[in-house]
Amino acid sequence: MTIGIDKLNFFAPHLYVDLVDLATARGVEPAKYTIGIGQEKMAFPPLTQDTISMGANAALPIVSKEDAELIDLVILGTESGIDYSKAGATVIHQLLGVQPFARAIEIKQACYGATAGLLMAKDYIQSHPGRKALVIASDIARYGLATGGEVTQGAGAVAMLVSDNPKILALEDESVVYTDNIFDFWRPVYSDNALVDGKFSNEAYITFFSTVWEEYKRRTNRCLEDFEALCFHLPYSKMGKKALLPVLENDGATDSVKEKLLTNYEHSILHTKAIGNIYTGSLYLGLCSLLDNQPNLKDNQLIGLFSYGSGAVGEFFTGRLVPGFSDHLQTEAHHNLLNERQALTIPEYEAVFKEKLPQDGSEMKLDTQADPASICIEKITDHQRYYYKK
Incomplete structure (x- = not known):
């Protein structure tokens, strides 16, 4: 029996910031953003979108009524949760009409949470x-205006329907996970913005990938040549390449293997360039990008996936493209979503950034008509968020 990703979709808010505009406003050479870290646009959520609504919007197009009756497990991976106690998955469960005798939980481990959920769903x-599980990765990366991390912000969600006999990617059993207690990136409960040791975080990411890759090779006797592509957690589009290049050299990869993996890496980062960092969803946004933008992928090819969550947990696992996988992708919808977004001027972006939902129990009604998404936050009252499904 094969188990894996049966359906796959992502969602991003309809607003974005052009990073050339942001660089100009911040007095920075645009190439530092567009070439240095490899980012072009940054998705930004209006008040009508949060991790719950974005996750539900990602899942809505791929969860049919028949699927909803078979889903026993709804998992939301996020580090941008809105409640210390109540899982956002319970709201998504309701919005999607999933049958009531199902588990609904939220998982947190920085950018690794959704991977934990995916492998839990597989088990x-x-x-x-014959049953199904819905795994959603949804996050808002937020660091503050005119901060060092501002350019690596972003927002979005990825939804994965997991089943036996999947139509897109069959997950293999062997994986390698590695944990170490470090402070490369964290957000105390009293802080709205994350704290990050940027240099150390980059070094930790590279070390974790090298560590799990070496152990994976030892356990499986596989090598880089066996893989058609490697997908990475992408806090920004250049990060995965920083980890891949030394491994290509250390493993003595041939020129043809290097060309194949680096070419496919470039396909895997196109969506990230247009959306930015979506934390738990970044690896799976990269997978979507590879599948959407590389037309030469073939049935049964092996894909490697590296998941990294600061703090820190890293895992390398693999999957094979299912015969006929290309017939089940959301490629056209993904490109339409990105092409139909609205650019914010920098003053507009800064104004939206400063907007906040009430935190004192007071009521606020929101303009859901200004947001083209199918599911939006409709109002806040008595410390509760109410969502509107159009």
Whole structure:
């Protein structure tokens, strides 16, 4: 029995900031953003979108009524949760009409949470063939105006329907996970913005990838040549390449292997360039980008995936493209979503950035008509968020 990703979709808010405009406003040479870290646009959420609504919007197009009756597990991976106690997955469960006898949980481990959820879902389907699980990665990366991390902000969600006999990617059993207690990136409960040791975080990411890759090779006797592509967690589009290049050299990869993996890496970062950092969803946004933008992928090819969550947990796991996978992608919808977004001027972006939902129990009604998304926050009252499904 094969188990894996049966359906796959992502969502990004309809607003974005052009990073050339942002660089100009901040007195920075634009190439530092567009070439130095490899980012072009930054998705930004209006008040009508949060991790719950974005996750529901990502899942809505791929969860049919028949799927909703078979889903036993709804998992939301996020580090941008809106409640210390109540899982956002319970709201998504309701918005999607999932049958009531299902588990709904939220997982936090920085950018690794959704991967934990995906592999948990795989194990569940292994013992419950014929049933399904919905795994959602949804986050808002926020560092503050005119901060060092501002250019690596972003917002969005990825939804994955997990089943046996999947139509897109069959997950393999062997994986390598590595944990170390470090402070490269964290956000105390009293802080709205994350704290980051940028240099150390980059070094930790590279070290974790090298560590899990070496152990994976030892356990499986596989090598780089076996893979058609490697997908990475992408806090910005250049990060994965920084980890990949030394491994290509250390492993003595041939020129043809280097060309193949680096070419496919470039396909895997196109969506990230247009959206920015979406934390838990970044790896899976990269997978979407590879599948959407590389027309030469073939059935049964092996894809490697590296998940990294600061603090820190890293995991390398693999999947094979299912025969006929290309017939089940959301490529056209993804490109339409990105092309139909609205650019914010820098004054507009800064004004939206400063807007906040009430935190004192007072009521606020929001203009859902200004947001083209199918699911939006409709109002806040008595410390509760109410969502509107158009």
